[in-house]
Amino acid sequence: MLQVIDLYVKYSMGKKIKVNAINDVSFSLDKGDVLGIIGETGSGKTTLASAIMRMLPDTAEVKGKIMLDNLDLLAISKKEFRTKIRWKKISIIPQYSMNALNPIKRVGKELTEIIMEHEGVSEEEAVNRVLSLFKDLNLPEDVFFKYPDELSGGQRQRVVIASALLLNPEVVIADEPTTALDVINQARVLNLLRNKVISASRILIYITHDIAVVAGLANKLMTLYAGRIMEIGSSEKMFKNPLHPYTQGLLSSVPDISNGKPVHISYIKGDPPDLTKEIKGCPFYPRCPLAMDICKEEFPEPVQIDDRLVYCHAVRKDAK
Template identity: 45%
Template structure:
């Protein structure tokens, strides 16, 4: 497999009246062709900021201050506006968090998909209409419904339309940013199953951003766990489930109900994510970590490979592995 996306030491800060918010700092991970990676963590950990940084959608007072985002050999952070225009939709696209906000209420859903195709592909209007019908049918919607307006669809169907739009120009990489938020549990399961089926069928590379650990572990090959703007662990799903290295990863698993072991006690994580304004150089999880020691209060652990393919940022693992 070839590497589709490689992120190296990505940092994105926001300038505020109270100081610099270090929303994302030194994040590093990669995504292979046809692979689905789950990017998880509590709200406020920087998951969506990572996605927006990849897509170059960070606006003032935010700024990507360092790092590389390599998509199929091209550094998106150095790309010109014209290059970005040609890469978005065709090479990389996004399924937004809220289809309600992503769809224009005064245009039919078909017109909105057709517009994206015509702007980025050299095809005729009739070909774009035909492709739109095929895309809607691919996500489980009658192709004739392309003449309908967004308000004529349920929440789940709107989300399916948003998925169809993301696939309009056959991208190699799709970022799904909390795309099931606000949907009922049954519809969530249907949408996630649809994304997984399309990923396999089209050999897509997918970054699935979520705080839903059970859902992510069920469908993703790899998992990257973020805490307070930092990547604290990155490995295969099997490794994360069976051999988590970081105390935060272990805490997330302990705080998640397990249907295969319903008698296991669910333990909540005490405290909350720290304020990221002018945060001192330390382990950001130390105030909630039962294993913290003096070094954790004075230094920030770097992400390192502790076993083949398994990366974590924890001094405990560093001490164990020399």
């Protein structure tokens, strides 16, 4: 089980300026859960993933708990996290693949070293495991002997995906994993995640702007806005009947081509808030069509409605 409890992340920009990137985020995932996280750019999705992986910069202040099978990942040393948790228990497919690979190491050598260091297997076995993943991802064998800058963007992305799956971790975080891929290789990656992660009853956190992918992959959905959860719960119910105005806005912005004819695309008017300034109430208040006076003053307590939590005063009022 993975639990994120009362998580706060602030970035320091100079002595006085702080960016409130994640604000009081809590959720839990069981084995086999696939959580899709959606939200506008700057909503905190990547920061949340980086906090779980302990990959935040030194300027970040982190409070709260991140529990993996009753172990607080924020309480152990960096060395223990690196040797016992990262890649072996939790891995990440980062958004920018080039930054994840060592530019002066051949791809195959880097990946085989990861396996050998953590599992103590022979070099031959490690090489075979890497090549097997390459085959699943439609990567030619000669990629094994190349440097990262000799690969195309799509090849680099698939190499990074392979590295995240090498040790069969309990939790895989995929941050826009198919961004640089064509539709055929996108399908390969999604099938690999289904076969290697979901079918093995592991936990997958899938961060994306592609709402259609989440709809076919995730059993849970989270909408994140200005570092806060707006709605979280059953993806099926959230897609069929989104309750939070922000969730409604995100889903209604997806093009609908029913019967072969595109319909009008709506969008959320206005801009996200400045996270360097303190937000007293709900951060979505200035853009919300259901905003009330209380929304400006208090962030709402969650209301539970059919397998989901909704952080909205208007929804709480209607639920009473």
